[in-house]
Amino acid sequence: MNKAVFLQTYGCQMNERDSEEVLGMLSAQGYEIAEQPEQADVVLLNTCSVREHAEERAYGKMGELSVLKRERPELVLGIIGCMAKLHQEAIFQRLPAVDLVAGPAELYDLPYLLAEIQERRQRNTIYDIRNTRVAAVGRKFRPLDAKPNGEFRKNKVSAFVTIMEGCDKACAYCIVPMTRGQEISRPAEEILEEIRILVESGYRDIALLGQNVNSYGKRFPDGSGYRGPLGRLRLLEEDPDSLLDFPQLLRRIDASIRCAGRRRPAVFGTPVGHPLRGYPASVAV
Known part of the structure; x- marks a missing residue:
């Protein structure tokens, strides 16, 4: 049994x-x-x-x-x-x-x-x-060549795809660098293969996951990150300061409280808006 x-x-x-x-x-x-x-x-x-x-x-x-x-x-x-x-x-x-x-x-x-x-x-x-x-609990991040031996997804329409883990920001209030370690990105070919399999299996909504997804690829030898032809992706856990390096993904920014930078509600508007200066008009909040 x-x-x-x-x-x-x-x-x-x-x-x-x-x-x-x-x-x-x-x-x-x-x-x-x-x-x-x-x-x-x-x-x-x-x-x-x-x-x-x-x-x-x-x-x-x-x-x-x-x-x-x-x-x-x-x-x-x-x-x-x-x-x-x-x-x-x-x-x-x-x-x-x-x-x-x-x-x-x-x-x-x-x-x-x-x-x-x-x-x-x-x-x-x-x-x-x-x-x-x-x-x-010895290593800081999972090895690059680690792959699951099986597949189990609860949702049959939308899917998460992890593209990177960790964060190099070291914000004073955040525990993520201690639990997930430094930023490390999966190889692009591996990610695209996972997405291809999902699309062939009928998935239509794919969210790219990572503690700071728009830092993807910054540790690659050529520093290339993602520069592919995909027209529409959805990001979770983005860092606004890095989005200008990721023009393909500038569709929507969900500004969070961590962007405010101040304690007084009366002045929230200024720090929240500041990270968006210089972005294309197509960016929505």
């Missing part, structure tokens, strides 16, 4: 896409996708650290799942994603029932990490969770 996995996602669209890739990989390994944690052999929480509230929600949910594990000691509980990267030791201390902690860079290793947990359990004749836990 195949094992089943349940995965709950907190946070941004990048986490949603990461969860799809995780479910795709585990499905390719023979796992079934459970609708409820009570139906699963492995329960994973893909977590967010941007706000403390998101972390507390994940801690609370895993606390509930710990009760389930007392009834089923063989259950594997795991925390993955940004919170795992940032709070590895704290998670094990606060949640003794957790078996697995894996940061964003190690998501592609999850099938092997879960197998390692099972092997450690089999070697321990006297079961002790402290000897069977696995933590993997």
